[in-house]
Amino acid sequence: MLSEKHIGFIGAGNMAEALIRGLVKPSGVVPQAQIAASDTSNNRLTLIGDTYNIRTYQENKAVIESSEVIILAVKPQVIHAVLQEIAASVDETKLVISIAAGVKIERIQQILPTARVVRTMPNIAALVHAAMTAISAGARATQEDMETASDIFNAVGESVIVEEKLMDAVTGLSGSGPSYIFHIINALADAGVKVGFSREIALKLARQTVFGSAKMAIETNEHPMKLRDMVTSPGGTSITGVYMLERDGVTAALINAVEAATRRSQELGG
Template identity: 50%
Template sequence: MSLSHKIAFVGGGQMAEALIGGILAAKLCVPDRIWATDPAAVRLDHLKKTFGIQVGGSNREAAAWGDVVMLAVKPQVFDGVLKEIGGELADALIVSIAAGVPISRIAGICGGQTRVIRAMPNMPALVHEGMTALAIGSCAHEQDVATVRCIFESVGKVVPVEERLMDAVTGLSGSGPAYVFLAIEALTDGGVKMGVPREIAAVLAAQTVLGAAQMVLKTGQHPARLKDQVASPGGTTIAGLHRLEQGGLRATLIDAVEAATKRSQELGR
């Protein structure tokens, strides 16, 4: 699929970089159809040198230029940026990746008939293995949904969700990579403690997590069933699992998702 749209990124951080890279790698559009703004000149220089896109200028200029305007700024500054550019967005498709900011708030600032799609991607989009959830505003057209889905599929998988679930999605898949990085680090340290060289332990841990995730996705089996296939009676794995249960790993991960979800809800107030 090729996009005829001009795409403006208001905010040029890591997620914007991932999406720009995905769009261009998938040949959805050419570099001169993408414009990015950011308060940090070093970010703009990096994006210009890496991708050859248009950079700089004001947020309002970029928003007025774009057919699709990607709002890739932090929730803490989101309202200020949106009020700055809201007058330029009447005819644009707005895509927000800000955690906790509801579609109703965006429409309230920009106008009730604004076409808005809310997205929650995650960090693995940087290596085209991202997971993005999309919540569709009531004024968005079917073609708008197809366009946004195409953009985010260039950096990974996409699922549609009801907007009421977006805070939970943020706590699960949005923040989830950090939980997994921590687990990989801990597994690596465990290997080092047992005498495995760190560089080897890191590869063993990361590939083990990757392989386990692929088994869940490709087999469609419940993770508990796959776990049971590894844990033989009286073996090493069940001994390790027992210790994880004693340490409360399962409950702690559930608590982490809940805490991150509540923080996303706080950001939306």
């Protein structure tokens, strides 16, 4: 059970904080005494420690020694140095979960050969407990390890298990996806201003419309085209707007955006 695990975070940035908050507040999935974090910033450690009442350390080794589950929450450009530093302290008893974008399991396993490794790709909505996270298993990871990883990320949203070869596509769709949606919200607000609303009211209308539509799609589990048909009455305003979206290539633009972001993720990952 997750509530019995000791979880350590190497890196205490925004994503680590979102996960810590999800684990300890408000549900109390994991007791605060069982969570530890390390970071290069003393200010960051003080903030995390005081806010969530967890143990903090300047040394990564102290986190590893006190934890069964290690979450690598560091930037991809420093992960090699971090892995080299902790290698001597990590053995087959440790589950290592990476959230470093673009870093393949093989690269981690080369430096931590006996560890059980799981790779994940959460998105920024973890900050509001509405993340979508994809999870991939390394060769040594067990079914229990995958359940542990899923439970951790379900504390800040939803998760899905995918093959690692699809992680770049995950980056293109759900990893980068919030940026597309923010762009759409802004475009809808611009349209609202164009037809006469103040910016404040236009943004409120756009934000709540996107939120409500997503909530309806999730809670009904209906195909989005069926939901769209519920709104688009014959000869009405909605079908007129949908026609313009199709005429101007919005569907193709979104597909192209996901494909381009996927390719870029592949390039960055080498």
